[in-house]
Amino acid sequence: MLPTRRRLLRTVGTGGLTAFGTTALTGSASAHEALEIPSDYLEQYRETGANWGMDWTYLAGIGAVETQHGQYEDGCETSSAGARGPMQFMPSTWEAYGVDGTGDGTTDICDFRDAIPSAANYLEANGAPENWDDALYAYNPRWSYVEHVTEHAARYRDQYGSGDGGGGDTGGGGGERAEFGDGDRITPTTSLNTRHRPGTESDVLATMQPGSAGEIVNGPESADGYTWWGVHWLENDLWGWSVERYLTAADDSDGGGGSGGTQGPDFTWPIDGYITSPYGDRSGHLAVDFGNDRIVGTPVYAARDGVVDVVGYEATGCGNYVKLGHDSGYQTMYCHLNSVRVSEGRRVSRGEQLGGMGDTGRSTAPHLHFTIERNRSHLPIPGGDGRTVNAGEAIPRDYDGI
Structure with missing residues (x-):
């Protein structure tokens, strides 16, 4: 019998390390492939998920995206970023989070039986299973990567059955789910x-x-x-x-408007268009930029019910902008507008037009710069470069306290 999760753990070093390099292996998986999982890897993914109390399909999603479950060259090729092994650890991160999955007294970065539990160790340290988005973003800080892994995980749940052992937003394992009825x-x-x-x-x-x-x-x-x-x-x-x-x-307590909360998703996309600059794609860019073929005046909408906190102008920054206040300490901001249709203090509903996309302030082309904050701290917004969005559709992320 293999040791339990806690007995497997090595002494973990100081946290806060940058986790993984971007994989540059020629065998990296396409987002649209549903790769078969080799039987030995499948067994290890499932066993690790059970030991760590998390949905194993996310581990399998990482394995597919990073190295096609180790199916390249000799199984331990080094990427151009210096990452190694079937789960593509950077050596410094491996030193902090490597796990002896086989119980043989060693931690081998090239052995999937050590690497998969080590990935679980790192993911748990960064919020899994309660918050998979943040944990996966810590693993590789690009939202396109988070989406890629999540897509594979969903396919594996279809292909191989339940992920088991999941918690939080995965919906797997633990607790009983009430049956639904017509109209729920x-x-x-x-x-x-x-x-x-x-x-x-x-x-x-x-x-x-x-x-x-x-x-x-x-x-x-x-x-x-x-x-x-x-x-x-x-x-x-x-x-x-x-x-x-x-x-x-779903929370349906407010009937879709007013000040007592908002029916439906936490936030919705504020514009029809596509992402031109994802959240965090460059230093200090704690926002998402949207374009729409440089069409000045493309309508910009409120992402959630709220109150107009600020209507302002920054010549060297946001240009014309609107900032909305929402419940639970949240704010959203909409920058570089060519026109503004609301005034400070006004209550607005989700989907109400705030103005039009423009090129005001510090801007190189017509676009919308959009942020979500809580208590003055910027929060991640998912979506990879070039992703098409439609105004009013849910932003695929659960925000705490909404």
């Missing part, structure tokens, strides 16, 4: 496939993100070891079948 409002706890019919072999119609609002319209039905519910996804006007264990009740 629900939302996914992770990236979740909606299928044409119940069953893992049925065609995927769409992958819904956390925060998407749906309504139960049929079910339950059992297929392939899962309980399935028919869901009408309201914002997409899409009907399909999704697995119960990755659904949770």
